[in-house]
Amino acid sequence: MAVEPHTVEHTARTLMDHLPVLQVLIPFCTGPIIVFLGSRRLAWPLAFVASALSLIVSLMLLWQVKDGGYIAYTLGGWEPPLGIEYRIDAANAFVLMLISLIGTITLPYALISVADEIKRRDHTLFYACWMLCFTGLLGMVATADAFNVFVFLEISSLSTYVLVAMGADRDRRALTAAYDYLIMGTIGATFFVIGLGMIYMATGTLNMADIADRLADQGANRTVRSGFAFVIVGMGLKIAMFPLHLWLPKAYVFAPSAVTVFLAATATKAAIYVMLRFTFSVYRPEFTYATNTLEMIFLPLAVIAMFSASFVAAFQTNFKRMLAYSSVAQIGYILLGVAILNETGLTAGIVHLFNHGITKALMFMGVGAFVLRAGGSFYAQIAGLGRQMPLTGAALVIGGLSLIGVPGTAGFISKWYLVQAAFERAPDNPMYLAIAVSVVLSSLLAVVYVWRAFEAMYLMAPATDIRAKEAPLLMLVPMWVLAIACIWFGIDTDLIAGAAAQAAAGLFEGSQGMLEMKGAVH
């Protein structure tokens, strides 16, 4: 650990005070260092050390704010609204933790997977890009400056396009996938920045707390409303919110395995966080929901996503593509939780953000191991591999059960909160009974698509006579860490649900909460 609390006391205190910026700065500096050193051997160790340090920092941050409160950090000592402010509360500390956790766990996995799928001469640049993507995602989440969100969004997006395109060594279609994503992602980012422009026009500030403050004073007008619409649509594209999800399946299928693991678990999640932050903190919930009736847009879209994407997933013949469509459906669950608009619902959304992150990362890792051994992820190619690679197979089974939401797995906890949230709103609006039922009914579709994969893995006759070897240890260990986490967080929900509930409470206080906090700063 970088911090030495007992040797030089004031140094330690300073370092601790700098945690919010260190979170972003460590990977940010590591990327260029990897490029400048230009050493293939050093690239991976540097990236791993940086990720591990980020993880430690994020855990320390989460520890400080998990019971409420927040940490404000001004970059270079410049007070907002002039300077950029980083502000860590339970909501973003939680997402920071998820991102750095997945980043750290995926890197050991990437070592072998990348060596297999990407040309040797590109490895250094690959890890540099990876670090930049990591930086962008962390920065988007940590910052409290609206424009700074855009900057980090672009850092992460641009590096993601490159990472996806690196799948071209295995399959040329990765290039068109990356191109599609580039177009869609750029449109999304453009919408977002147009929205920011309108907000800036109406309020004259870019600091989120300041915006909230001024919006509360001036109330709704057309500029403010359009700004909100642009921000939501822009982020909706990055989230892959139905029907803005078309880039996602291709990008996930053709990206290198390790990149898919990382993106599936973090990229959409960071974007969801930004959307939550804008909907609940920058704009007041009453404002966004009563005036703009987001409830009428989010809720139906989420339900449609849950059913239609699951339905499409059930007909896929490629494991990776199936998981990609399943992701679109699962994002529907997260948004549904948000749209139910009570604290349990928001908790459900945030819990699912984490649980789905680890579950999907686990499943993509398992598929990646199959790709390593079988050369592809079509069901016909992975037939019988579950028996030949029992440890990979078993981890995938755990992931699949969690995806369905079988009790005893992490996915179940999310479903529970989601259904409970819907029932809580049922007494004043019977429509929510139907919502509760739709959650459980759509998880039946998950049973169908997960079981098709299981049957391919275990019951179909192998495609070739060559017996596949078990996945290498460096892939198995991350997989099993996540598999155990899937079960652990399905039984012991203290940490995740507790932090999520705190985050939800913080978000639900909305801009009012921000105003009070702001009062405390000055």
Place this chain on the structure above:
Amino acid sequence: MDTTTAIFAAMLMPLVALGGNMAFAHRENLRDGLTFASALGTFGFVLVILCNVGNGTTEAVTLLTVFPGIDIAFNVEPLGLLFAIVASGLWILTHIYGVGYMRGNNEKHHARFFACFAVAISSVMGIAFSSNMFTLFLFYEILTVSTYPLVAHKGTPEAIRGARTYLAILIGTSIALQLTAVIWTFVLTGTLDFTQGGILAGKATGWVVPVLLGLYAFGIGKAALMPFHKWLPAAMVAPTPVSALLHAVAVVKAGVFTMLKVGVYIFGIDFLAQTGASEWLMWLAAYSIIAASVVAMYQDNLKKRLAYSTISQLSYITLGMALASSAGALGGGLHIAMHAMGKITLFMCAGAIYVRYHKTEISDMVGLGRAMPITFIAFLIGALSIIGLPPLGGSWPKFLLMIGALDSGYIIIIAVLALSSLLNVAYLIPIVARAFFLPAPEGQPNTYGEAPLLVWLPPALTAAGCVILFFYAGVLQDFLAPIVTTGGYDAQ
């Protein structure tokens, strides 16, 4: 040993068998011996719990808290204890039988088979000792998942199709309906603990009560209430030991056990009687009883016929709960033990015929009685117990159910029960009669030729058990009585 330790030991013992099967997959005798020892151990610990009842505590032991208000917790109560005794006791016999069957039949993947079997038993113990609906639901799902590989065991397209139906219905109903019901109950009452007299009284009113009951009744797919019964005939593709213990005893009884628990401890018999919410369920159960019996008559595959018979018999227990009288609930509880003993006998006999002569269709079993006298006599005793004739155990639950029907004032239910008995006679007795009294066709051995000892002995023992249970039914009834002490009888 205190009860708490014994509960956990009873749940962990089967996992010893799991470990043993995984570690010694290729050393048959060591592996099967270890499983046998762990079956004995499981039964032993359940008996320890039985001895402790009366002088021990029945307070819930919390393993851990999942979310505020929801624990994974266990306790001992009569219904669960009875279920645990039945399941763990019959596991010993079924294991002996299973070893004989799997070896005699040259089935493959023994280790995987017995390992999954052990996990299933462990989750049955969890179900039996759950002290709240959440814990029960958790183990209920583990039971479904762990029995899936057993149904798909043969790996043939037919087995895979059957297993798919099995899983689709059981997971489908439990997640879509039962989970909804559980969460709804939690939101309404703020607890899920099994409480004497129920927890919903005063919390749920009007249309919510029958709807919630419906979500439970159909959501507990393992109770095979029509129209969610198709999984049971589909599961008959599994090797016979699975059909015998799991699909006549452990899995289906887990279903009706859950049904009884929900009726007695979540809704409360009195609450059901007051609101009349369970009346529709009673009629549906009555329909299920008759309809499944009629379908059973037309099945030529012996195991399928027994499966439909099970569907019919399970509805007796659902009926007992839906009657909303204490005699009905007691009758239902008693039927868990009685039907288990009778039906496992029938299935083991069906397996014995298959091991020795590879016959699965009833029409091919003509004249087989002289070759397999022990098997067919055991079958006859089991059949008579299912029909409900004295001096066999199966007669008591029917008697109690009829009293329950009288208490609740539904005379017509008595007629339904009587008609069902007649139908049972019609589809079970001819099998034995044709085996003994019709001449064997050409080319079929007419001299004594039983299945291996390990295969015919267990059904002979369970047949004897059917007789013994007749005389000890009173003990069982007294043992179960506490589940309804606050209601029915005392109030009258």
